Amino acid sequence: MVRKPATLKDVAALANVSRATAARALNSYGYVGDETAQKVQAAAEKLGYRGNRLAQALRNGQLPIVGCILGDIQNPFFARIAHDIEVLARECGHNLVIGSSEEELDQEISLLSSLRSLSIRGFIVAPTSATSNAHLQSLISENVPLVLIDRVAENVDCDSVVVDNEGGARKAVEYLIAMGHRRIGLLQDDTRIFTSRERMTGYRTALAGAGIASDDRMIAVSQSTVEHAVDATIRLFSQKTPPTALFTVDSLMTQGALLAFRSMGISIPHDVSLIGFDDFNLATFTDPQITVVSQPVSEIGRAAARLLFDRLSGKDHPPEKIRFETKLIVRGSVSRSVAG
Template identity: 85%
Template sequence: MVRKPATLKDVAALAEVSRATAARALNSYGYVGDETALKVQAAAKKLGYRGNRLAQALRSGQLPIVGCIVGDIQNPFFAHIAHDVEVLARECGYNLVIGSSEEEAEQEISLLASLRALSIRGFIVAPTSTGDSLHLKSLIAENIPLVMIDRVAEGIRCDSVVVDNEGGARKAVEYLLAMGHRRIGLLQDDTRIFTSRERMSGYLKALAGAGIAADERMISVSHSTVERAVDATIRLFNQKAPPTALFTVDSLMTQGALLAFRSMGLSIPHNVSLIGFDDFDLATFTDPQITVVSQPVSEIGRAAAGLLFDRLSNLDGPVRNIRFETKLTLRGSVRALAQR
């Protein structure tokens, strides 16, 4: 017959103390007399009591664990970042817990609350909203290290790693303009998201710089998923005077646009030109390959993790904000139109 593992109740009974006293003696918190502590420890040893050391360590904050909450783990950009953060965490002797907000503020708040209950040492977060940030401000108020990645939230002074979203988008649209395009479509995400708003700003500034008024018929808003981007692209190109070129604000939307063009029988770049923000594997496997605004993804995750571990070793150090430049990677998805 298999003997059941000893419980705290068993230890307390053998030592003739309460369970609360046994717990204090075994977990080294609160006051327990020396003689009582020795009795409890002897009883635990005799019974082979082990306890839940993992739970105890989590509650006391002794385990070296950090958290990372990204926008959507299915997005190749965030998947790459999470991987790089985990690699550096291991190098620094930490474990990483990863959560995905799926770009929902409520889910981000819930995830953060759950992870905080585990006494996690610090967080890397890609904020879903620039304004709804009380849950993040509470981290700062409690001196829990926070690094914002890819996006920043208003009114929070903490370490961050972002890229020049506006400048990258502006370069892409200016290139389309230089190639003779005037009806340039924009496929974007919800503007409550920092990156989407910044990239839209770059799009609008490029048009304004060329003396072209923004046309709401050229802008289609979609959730950042391949399926939603397909529908949004089809709506945009079913107009009487559709765009001659399309700029998409992330790689999932670029993939959705590619599928939509295929379903509509539109050939790239003969019928429509395309530039996407974010590089992705499929961009170099298509024919033609897709012109993109590249981010230094391999540097972003490691930079954020480096800031977090530096902060964990020096809570009072100066705030550091890193901003990487982007690069317009020219391939074959844009064709020149005759200037009029």
């Protein structure tokens, strides 16, 4: 027969005190006489009562738990980051609670509020908005360790880990221009998101540097999902004069573009050239293989976790801003343009 776990009522009965007194003694709040407190503690130990330790740890913020709120856990980029953070957290004797904002600011705020109520010790966050960040500023004002990952937020001065999004996008578009393309499409997500804004800036900077006017007809905005990217790509390439090349801002959009081209009978790179930001597993299994802007995903999560655990260990120094470089990996999805 399985023995039921001891309850607070059981402890109070054994110690011959009220439940309120037992709760105060076990959770270290309010006044309880020394003799009574000892009786309650002895009763708890005899019964194997565990709830007091959890409650007290929660109250004092001593549970070894850190929180991580990412943009979309279904995105392979964020999935890998979550995995790497969890591995280092485990090495540091902590558990990780992961939430996905789904790129919705209200959901990010709600998740953060819920996790803070658990007295979680520190946070790693990929902020949905670069400007709406009062909830993040409140963490800083309350000295809660915070590391921003993949993105930064205005007026939030804390540790951060990002990549050179603008430079990576610029290199990709400059390569397309060097291959003779002038009608270069852009498939991007919401410009509230820091990475999207940075990559669009890199796209426009490369065009301007080559004397090519930016044309809104060459830009399609989509949610960062394969399904939405399919629809956006079809709209973009159903124009009378479509792009001769396409730059996509993440791997899910790249996959959506590939499916759209297949459904439209558009051949890569004969009919259109393609470069995607973010490498992904299928990029080398397609024919041709996909040219990508690669970022060091395997380093990003661990770098953010290291910064967080440095803070939790008591290290006090100015916020550390880590920015990794990107690399253009040339494969077979870009050909020289004859149409311009």
